[in-house]
Amino acid sequence: MTKIFIINGGQKFGHSGGKFNATIAHETVAFFQNNANFEVQTTDINESYNLAEEVAKYVWADVVIYHTPIWWFQLPFGFKKYIDEVFTEGHAKGIYLSDGRSSANPTRNYGTGGMLHGKKYMLTTSWNAPKEAFTLPGEFFNETSVDDGPLFGFHKMNAFTGMTSLESMHFHDVEKNANVPRDIALYKAHLTKLFLN
Numbered sequence: 434m435t436k437i438f439i440i441n442g443g444q445k446f447g448h449s450g451g452k453f454n455a456t457i458a459h460e461t462v463a464f465f466q467n468n469a470n471f472e473v474q475t476t477d478i479n480e481s482y483n484l485a486e487e488v489a490k491y492v493w494a495d496v497v498i499y500h501t502p503i504w505w506f507q508l509p510f511g512f513k514k515y516i517d518e519v520f521t522e523g524h525a526k527g528i529y530l531s532d533g534r535s536s537a538n539p540t541r542n543y544g545t546g547g548m549l550h551g552k553k554y555m556l557t558t559s560w561n562a563p564k565e566a567f568t569l570p571g572e573f574f575n576e577t578s579v580d581d582g583p584l585f586g587f588h589k590m591n592a593f594t595g596m597t598s599l600e601s602m603h604f605h606d607v608e609k610n611a612n613v614p615r616d617i618a619l620y621k622a623h624l625t626k627l628f629l630n
Contacts, residue, residue, distance in 0.1 A: 442512030547595030
């Protein structure tokens with residue numbers, strides 16, 4: 434039985450109702466609940482949460498699945514607050530023990546003090562930016578991928594805990610040219626490839 438912890442980091446703020454990420458999170462829950470080999474726990478950052486219980490979900494999970502929009506090239510402030518609070522609560526309680534260094538050699542082994550080794554995570558993001566902004570010469574992101582560019586720090590954060598990454602999925606141009614049925618079909622194929630094949 435594989436234990437899946439799904440986090441909806443889509444935030445209701447300003448003109449965003451968080452609907453796209455709520456839809457993707459819902460599809461994720463349905464995908465795993467329809468397959469008998471998985472157990473599921475969830476969190477929606479728009480709802481109240483207990484920090485100790487959230488830490489326990491990370492410790493329980495085999496795979497953490499994050500869903501987040503990207504606002505101004507970063508996580509929404511509500512999702513960032515969730516991570517800051519939960520990871521801080523998780524110090525020496527299952528998420529990380531230290532930064533990995535020792536007083537005997539303080540310049541080495543930074544980032545190796547995580548407590549979630551053997552666990553994996555998967556990231557989905559949604560963007561107003563089209564895919565071509567990351568892939569075409571002369572476009573805004575200078576041919577740098579989402580994972581190696583704007584989300585580099587997010588991946589390092591998870592590596593700090595000891596988790597390793599599964600292949601991300603990024604949804605582009607969802608503000609101006611959304612095609613939700615197409616995106617859901619592509620996403621289900623992504624999940625099938627990673628978890629059922």
